[in-house]
Amino acid sequence: MDNDYYYYSHSELIKRAENWLYSNSHHRNRYKSNIVFRELVTWCRETPDLLGWVRGCVSTVLIEVKISRADFLADKKKFHRKITSDKAIGGMGNFRFYCCPYEMIRESEVSPSWGLLYLSKTGKSIKLVKPAEYQKSNIKEEYKFLLSVVRRFKATATINGADFRDYLDYKDRRIIIK
Numbered sequence: 001m002d003n004d005y006y007y008y009s010h011s012e013l014i015k016r017a018e019n020w021l022y023s024n025s026h027h028r029n030r031y032k033s034n035i036v037f038r039e040l041v042t043w044c045r046e047t048p049d050l051l052g053w054v055r056g057c058v059s060t061v062l063i064e065v066k067i068s069r070a071d072f073l074a075d076k077k078k079f080h081r082k083i084t085s086d087k088a089i090g091g092m093g094n095f096r097f098y099c100c101p102y103e104m105i106r107e108s109e110v111s112p113s114w115g116l117l118y119l120s121k122t123g124k125s126i127k128l129v130k131p132a133e134y135q136k137s138n139i140k141e142e143y144k145f146l147l148s149v150v151r152r153f154k155a156t157a158t159i160n161g162a163d164f165r166d167y168l169d170y171k172d173r174r175i176i177i178k
Helices: 009-022 069-075 139-156 166-178
Strands: 033-038 050-054 060-065 095-101 115-119 126-130
Touching: 009 033, 009 050, 009 060, 009 115, 009 126, 060 115, 069 095
Parallel strands: 060 095, 095 115
Antiparallel strands: 033 050, 050 060, 115 126
């Protein structure tokens, strides 16, 4: 990589890509997400750098951040990247992107349905280089991911000062009674 490029660490580039997901206006907000999870470790097979739910629909956007060529090449060998059959074995995300420093990954190296995002040379913005195409995602893995999130909230969160576990138990009882 040329010395004129601005360098971000993996976590800093993830935060930049997260901001892009929240605020992008490309393709009529096709990828704009109102819920985004960053580097959330769950009991799923895959731990995405970013996984967002697109505003107003049930589509998901996955972004894998790569700051080295070796990391990019290793990612292609992952189990959930190799298998993309209709048997729901593939990865998460209806729209999938790689995000990297400027020109580290060439557009021709990215799978046909994957998109590509570059951090600009100055490090000020994320640029859409190649749009991602809609593809089937592993819905089971996405459900497991969300269940893991709900389980964490149930264990730790509060709503209006009340323990979230009590709130969920109340809601569960109310639903059962109906």
